[in-house]
Amino acid sequence: AQSVTQLDSQVPVFEEAPVELRCNYSSSVSVYLFWYVQYPNQGLQLLLKYLSGSTLVKGINGFEAEFNKSQTSFHLRKPSVHISDTAEYFCAVSGMNSGYSTLTFGKGTMLLVSP
């Protein structure tokens, strides 16, 4: 079975500052990795995903993430955040042992952007 650890439950940051949201996964098999975002009172939507190939993945709204197999990490970054990026961010993993059919989510990181 796979699991996901999001090390920070909340990350406060000022507008236009860079941000990194950390995600580590545990799996003994090959995985696919995802970041989802949930804006207040909305459903989750996909930010980006890593399936194979380049370890640096670019997503929507200027976010990117880097897959690091040796450190089993998939940290999310943005060089300059906006107030509108305030949301909860979820890292998720899908593994070969589930036939890549289900996602296991972390507990989420609340990104709070202030002026």
Next chain:
Amino acid sequence: GAGVSQSPSNKVTEKGKDVELRCDPISGHTALYWYRQSLGQGLEFLIYFQGNSAPDKSGLPSDRFSAERTGGSVSTLTIQRTQQEDSAVYLCASSLGALNTGELFFGEGSRLTVL
């Protein structure tokens, strides 16, 4: 419809009553998922459907929980004899097929409050 539709959006019930939550996935999506989102707990996987069958129902927390899907479309999650710990947001998602070809599309959830 254009997106995943869930109803009711809010449900308040008394302990011991049964509740039904409905999910209408995106047309043509063969895979359907139910997750539970509790404060500070992230998303907890409940059950996954491929067509009308449920290859993975490992996340259902007890035999009070059941789900079905008919016609490869609408799904109903039923909770019998509700308990206060069942209070959460129940999220439904659908996808075209296996996750290596796409992403999960989430509804806005059904918020259940058990008094």
